[in-house]
Amino acid sequence: MGKFENDAKALLEAVGGKENVAAVSHCATRMRFVLNDDKKANVKAIENLSAVKGTFTNAGQFQVIIGNDVPIFYNDFTAVSGIEGVSKEAAKSAAKQNLNPVQRVLTMLAEIFTPIIPAIIVGGLILGFRNVLEGIGWEHLGQKVIDGVAQFTKSGDPIYKTIVDVSPFWKGVNDFLWLPGEAIFHFLPVGITWSVSRKMGTTQILGIVLGICLVSPNLLTNAYAVPEAIKEGTLKSFEFGLFSIPAVGYQAQVIPALLAGLSLSYLEIFWRKRIPEVVSMIFVPFLSLLPALILAHTVLGPFGWWLGQGLSSIVLAGLTGPLKWLFGAIFGTLYAPFVITGLHHMTNAIDTQLIADAGGTGLWPMIALSNIAQGSAVLAYYFMNRHNEKEAQVSLPAAISAYLGVTEPALFGVNVKYIYPFVAGLIGSGIAGLLSTSLNITANAIGVGGLPGILAIKAQYWLPFVLAMGVAIIVPFILTFFFRKAGILTKAEDEAKADYVATPATEEVVEVVKEEVTTGATVSILSPLTGEAKELSQANDPVFAQGVMGQGVLIQPSEGKLVAPVDATVSVLFPTKHAVGLVSTDGVELLMHIGMDTVNLEGQGFTAHVAQGDSVKAGDLLITFDIEAIKAAGYLTETPVIITNQDAFAPADLPNLPTSVVAGQALLAAVKK
Template structure:
């Protein structure tokens, strides 16, 4: 009998049998299934298997987290099931067949906007700061604004408009680039197309409503003799840019198939770009503008109507579930359109409050479970993350595990959303969530939004404690019963050791780059601590070095992940990038093989950061102690620039 035969057999049955498996593969940490009928999977029973660390569903894939030994588990699984494993791309393709049209559309929208988020967030911070400088009268300045009272800050405010305008007014450039990047066509053509939508030769979109039709016909029109075309810009417009971007992609794909390779460099870009620009200004732009305006008008009307309180309550309560499904990415497009049409948005304030509410619910768990050091390694960073606008660690790591804090946060968010909507609170920009989100709010609504923030903190906090005490929405964390841990593999009692065998060692950074807490990881499998405790590094150089001396226990064929185990039994995983298993080893070079003995500082891997990012994959690298349930793992620094000569974690035996 193989090591995993028992659990592999059980997993075959629990996913609905081999006939329910449309495709299966694995990556460095998990089995990836595409199931014909996902409802047949018995999730609770799967989580009880000894080798399973957790499960979740993403992009049509049913993923079962195994850990470092997943290659061996996978081999036994496919042999016992008598099926053939698939490649990562095949499984991904099959998974899309399990998604309905709405899910596919949301996935595409998410993949377009995700690369733009860093710019949108920093743009929101910039505009929020400018908001404070130029629009908030200060009592200590005699009722004047900071820009009115200071030449220096007036200059700073004026200068900051440069990046602010570049990010939001020229958003179509980012959208058309992101579409070509996602669809693997020529990215520079996407950039050029975006520029043609916001060129200074065009009438700025913000000036269209104040310009008469006669003036547009006279000064802002191309005359081709037998027809004319308006020179209208699409600054900050989302849908026109998306329509144009996809037309460019499909034209380029068409011409690449039909134009000989010898002349494709010349004619494919020409025949793809020029017709797209023409169609964008003649057909797609006007249509997209009207669609976007219609959507923003409906949303704005609902949130300013006599029943706006109902809209606010419903959206405020349901935004967190939207995050789970991925549908929340659609709100970025709507928010952008609202700002383009109305110079502000009444949707973003509720999103900020939902972030705050999720963090407040986790804070209540921290209070209720105080003393649970293992859980606090996830819960405390999750509070901070949520209050800074990133709720996934809080929701997936704590609130959905227990469920009752998630419901409490939804209720608090709904009440806060209803309150700020009743008073018509609006934001001037997007991108800044959580507590800093107040910077984006129109100054005249600061006090109202602050009260809304208090509601979003106090109500979820109190409801979480009440639900726990009375057992409402709560079956696993009753008062007086043992606390259910986040993950059984992370809270097993450590075995008693002799003092001579006590572990007390420092783990060094395996890469040069910027260090972040584990909750910063974009993949919930890592950010929730499911794989173990550790840190995340955003590499500045494409090289991985041994952070401790030991043996190479795992080297994945795709060379994107390497595992080590030292003489004292500490197991460590270095996972370069997110979903980089899809690259099948491209852009990676290994300098060791499985079973090799290595010393700290020895070079293990090399990888091409620029090529990996160009292929669409983040290079963020989790560094995980995978058997952290046996040890006390403490960070030696929280964040900042690190080199391979610096220790980042301490691993100690439990007392």
């Protein structure tokens, strides 16, 4: 009998039987199913299996979290089911059958915008800092005087000097910071066209070239100067004798760049299929780039500009009109449901367009407040269930994650599951959104979500934003307690706890470790990487962020070398070489997962220096990996280092995070329970 044969049979039945499985694959920690009918999956029965640590659905895939033993479980599952597994890419392709056309478009938008969000966040922080330097007058610095005349506002209030008015040093800093600020926002179309080509699997350098052709500072009229140029008759143009094309730049424009990038990619895909490979290197790029460029400056660019400005005008009217309080209340309430459905990805494009057209966005502050509200609701749930180890291990990391801007662990792990915390969060978020629009709170750009979001808010709105944050923290926290005590919307939780039945453990092969470890004994774990160690809750993958797989730390590596953190045996080494499991001589089970979703690279950029079953000493080289290649492929390199047998060992002596770490230095300890 296989180690997980009984659980595998039960899982097959619980997912709706063989006929309901369109495709199945696995990664380092979980089984990934594409089901013909998601409604046939009995989630309660699945989560009651002893081998299962949790479930969730993402991008059309029903994922069952197993842990380090997932390769063994997968083999047992395929044996009892007779279903042959497929590659990760094939599973993702099959998963599209579970997405409607709107979801497919939103998924595409998410995959296009996600790689460029870090740059936009940095740009927002830079603009926020520059706003403090040049945009706020400080009374103690004295009144501003120009040509001997004191300056006043239209209402008669004095205008005070800013920091850059009195400090040459800070003026220099302010000017220097515009260098990356301009690169990020004025040249944003370059990032978008690159990301489109990356997503579509076409030639990325052509996407970059097309983006540059949309923002050329020498040949095109800057987008910000177009209205004035039209008024003064100085708009540049390309003259062709019988006709001319306006030479308009698309600095900071989102939709024109998106449409241009898609046209380039579809043209390239079209010509690849029709031009012989022997001459494709010559003709495919030419016949793709030139028509896309012509379309961009004649049809797609003007249409995209009109559409983008129309969309931002509608949203801006909602944010600033007489019913802005109602708009804020509705958007604040609905944003979390948007996250669940995937519609929230549309806000990235709207935010960016608002920044280009209006110099700031009022949507993003409400997004940050929604994250905080859902975090406060799950934090209240944690306090009510802190003595329940299973619930506490999920809810506390989920609360921290939401406060830092990642709400999926809170939404799917607790709030939506039990309903009443979700509703409490919606109410708090709606009230906070009402305040945000009523007080005209505006952000420079998309920022770090949750509590750190204040760094992206324009400095003059910091105090109003703090007030709105207070509402987003206090209201959901109190309402969650109130709903639970009053029995309002608590039926789902009551039924879940009443229906829970502990399933007997399946027969397992127990390996006897060579060294006996007594309760309270401490095992030192060294850092397997050089880089920056952070809280595990900051992981982008909700399974790791929630601590479902175990507790530990998250390391952002600066060197592509993974070494053994303990004397151990290599228990799991994936064929894709992106993850490795160890069992120390003391019995501590560790998982190190290099990057997020890097299983999709199918081993490219990874080199293993050990084999499964090898014995290693602390400091021995396990895997080398190409950080730049992983990033270029669009994947994160953050690496969870976790203790997976958390029933036997608990992490201790963690450093104050975040902190720099060097491979081989003490990182944390595992204490025997």
